[in-house]
Every structure is written in structure tokens, then in C-alpha cells.
Amino acid sequence: MFFLNPWVFVAFIPLYFFYKRNTSSSKQTKILYLVLLFIFVALARPVIKNALSHHNFLSQEFVIALDASYSMQADDLKPSRYAMAKKAIKKLLKLHPKDRFTLLLFTSNTLLISPPTTDTAISMQALDSINPLYILTKSTNIAQLFTKVGALPIEHKRLLLFSDGGEEHDLVKLTELAKKNAITPYIIATASHKGAALKKDDKYIKNTKGALVISKINPTLKDLATASDGKYYELNSLDIIDTLSSDISSQSKTKQQIDVKSYKELFWIPLSIALILFFLGVTKFARFVPFLSLLLLFSPKAESSLLDFYHIKKANEFYAEAKYLQATEEFKKLPPSFENYYNLATALYKAKHYKEALFYYTQIQTVQAQLKQNIFYNMANAAVQLKKYDQAKKLYRLALVLGKDEDALYNLNLLKKIHLKTEKDPQKTLHSSEQKKKSSKTAKEQKKDSQKQSGKSKSNNASTQSSRGSGGDKKVKKSSPVQKVKKKKSNYRLSYKAYEKINKGYIDEKEPW
Secondary structure, eight states: OEESOGGGGGGHHHHHHHHHHTTTOOHHHHHHHHHHHHHHHHHTOEEEEOOOEEEEEEEOEEEEEEEOSGGGGOSSSSSOHHHHHHHHHHHHHHHOTTSEEEEEEESSSEEEEEEEESOHHHHHHHHHTOOGGGOOOOOOOHHHHHHHHHTSSOSSEEEEEEEOOTTOOOHHHHHHHHHHTTEEEEEEEOSOSSOEEOEETTEEOBOTTSOBOEEOOOTHHHHHHHHTTOEEEEOSSTTHHHHHHHHHHTSOOEEEEEEEOOEEEOTHHHHHHHHHHHHHHHSSGGGGHHHHHHHHHTSOOOSOOTTHHHHHHHHHHHHHTTOHHHHHHHHHTSOOOHHHHHHHHHHHHHTTOHHHHHHHHHTOOOOOHHHHHHHHHHHHHHHHHTTOHHHHHHHHHHHHHTSOOHHHHHHHHHHHHHHHHOSSOOHHHHHHHHHHHHHTSOHHHHHHHHHHHHHHTTTSSSEEEEEOSSSOEEEEEOOOOOOOOOOOOOOOOOOHHHHHHHTTTGGGOOSOO
């Protein structure tokens, strides 16, 4: 056990001297001192560190490079090319919340501003922390960018390049660098063909010959994408990001694993002791404690206990982490009720204990048509897993009697067709067909379906959550103090040392625009 906020113990120092000065205080005052002591211990947050939990998921890995050269301040894309590129990158990050992104900023030098991460919030904060006013380098060096990307420890280097191209014209060199470093470039040309005249201090910039400096799309970008087996896009509007997202989503995915650190909170123990002591210290209740203890010995068995909330919380946590067997153990510790039996049966189904799941589903007695329909549907799916196909068809029919259910009808018809054609095991076909059907629904539609189902059973104090794509089971959650994890806002700021790295050598630039 250790404390997350040990600095709170500093408050013990003045408390100790104050207590020593009042050693002749009454018994009630001494109890109140103990109350303060236990409150300080609770504020220090005693915890036990849990073992790291591993979360596996499929994702893709990409490198985003944003051109921050002076020409990106041109206003042919509103409000500017740089601002437009930032909006496009943010939209892309939102469309791929599970993918891993590395974020680079480049001019004549390249700077890593966000390391490889699946936390898109961090990437967005890193992107917002950049102030183009502090970037003194003005030119564009894609060759140096390719060298930097090539040094990254990434197997498949898919580079999403947001740039107007600057004055790059050495196509052969850039193509060789891309192939040498195994880079597949997705080039998003961030400019227009018409271009725009560059300004400095609200005055148009002129070259040494006195002509206006006009920046437009560098045609080398398109040739570079073609020569290096990449793809080329023009950022005329944010709609092009949808096309880019579709193209990169079709690429192969790799298995990623993240380790999640968690703690078992113990603050409630000293806090509970403090509350009991405070109650004893300010009232005359202490004299009745022995009498009440005798009453508790002869009291009838309670239907529920204060630990129910703890078991519900642990069960929900195990269920969310796909630790279904542990979840069933917690649900079994709860008193009998249709909500607890429903959750227990669902957890058993997820754990592939189909026979036991069927038993607990049959123990649920309710007059709610929607809940009964869900029970029959889940029982039918469990029967399919047990290869009891005749029983499954009967249960699907019972679910349909209680109301319209497209999933039950689909599975029933499919089971009939397969069973009529062949005596082979139709379990795999039924499962994969249903999963295919369900995967066509978006997450938003599934959320609406779940809200509709919970609205139909308002008389029930539990909410029904549908997740029938992978097994057709539903889980009723009893109202409990489930903690919601909120992302904390980070105070991420790009340091001046980082700006010094990207500004290295800027004094040698002559008319980079």
C-alpha cells in the first residue's frame, strides 16, 4: 500500500503541536483530533497498485507531417493554408480514434511534436500548442523530412504530407529517398492552382527583381506521389479528408497492445472511521453501542447489504474489461433479483458457459414484454451454441410473439434455411451472418437502438444495453455509482528549446519564399 498524495501529511505537523498544547482537553476533543487524523489519511489517498491490464486492439500507424513554412500563411485557402491544414488534421484524427499517429512539423528542419500515440487528444493539443510566429525558418525541405521519417522505428511508414511543396523540384532525389526509407506518401496539396501573393507586415513581398512573390501548388508533389506509389489529393475543402480516410482505412492493420495502470482505492476505510468517530464525538450515542450490538446479533437476515454497491461496481468493471468469469463471481455475491440474474446470465454467456446461462435466464420472472423478449432472444442464441436447434427456433418464435424483432426473425429464417438444406452444423454460418448484418450498423445507430429499448421499459429501474452483434446477448445494469472516466485537459505547450531545433540554421536562408 502507498499514498498518491503523501504531501497531505505535512498538515500533521501543526496538528501535533496544537494537540500537545492542549493535553488537558476532554475526551470528546481528543476524539475530534482522531477524526482530523483519519481525514488527513483519507486525503492522502491510500491505494494498492493493481497488476497492469493489457488491452489489445487492431490499428494502423501513420506519420502526419505539417508544413510550417512561410508560404503556408498564404490566404488562397481560408483563413490560411496552415489553418486549413490544421482543421483537416483534426478531422482526420477524429475519424481514426484507434489508430496510432506520429505528428511532425517541418520547414527547412523537421521537428517531432507528438510521438507515436493512440491518444488523439494529445496529438490535437500538441498541434494547438504551435505558434507559427515563433518559427523563424521559412523554407520547405521535403528531402530532410523523408530522412527524418526514415529514421523512425516504424515498419510501414505511411506518410500523410500536408504541404504546398515550396520550391522543391528535384523529383529524382525525393523519389529515391521515399523508396530508400520505405515511405508511402499520401500527399495532400495545401494550396490552390491560382495561388496567392505573399505578405509580410501587411505589405506584398517582392523578389530581388522587384516582382511579386506568388505561391501556388508545386506540380512536383503530384509527380512525387505517382513516382513513389503514393496518392495525391488537393485540399480544396475538408470533404477531401473523407476520401483520404477511406483510402487509408483499406490498408492492413496491426495488433496493438497498451498497458493500463489501475489502483484499488482504500480512502473509504479511514474516511468511514473518521465519520464514525465524529458521530461518537458529537453525540451521546456511544453509551447505546453495546445494546445495539446485541440487537444486530438477533436481527433477521437482510435482503441486501452495503457491499452490494461494491460488488456491482467490480462486476461492471470486470465485464467492461472482458473478464467475464470474474464478473460472474461478483454477480453471484449479490442478492437474487431479476436484474442480477440477467447480468449474471449475460456474463456467463460471454464466458461461453451457455448451459449455466440458460439456467439463470429461466429463473427470471418479469411481466415486462420488452425484457421477456430480450430473454427469449438470448436464450435462443445460447441454445444455438449448445446445438439445440429445435429449441432455438421455438425461443426465436417466442421472442417474435412479444413484438417485432428483426434480429430474431433473421436468425430464425436463416436457421430454417440451413437446417432444411443440410444436417451439418449451422452454428458458424448463423453466427457470422448475424455478425455481418450487425456490423453494417453504425455506432450511432446502435446507441439510438439501445436508448429506444431502455425507454420502453421505464417502469424498470435497470437500463438494458444491447450488444447482439457478436453473440446476441444483452446486459441489464443495475443503477449503481459507476465511475465515469473523463479525459483531463493537458497543459501541453511546445517549449522554446523545440522551437530552437526547428529554427536551426535560419540565418542562412535567403528569400526562401
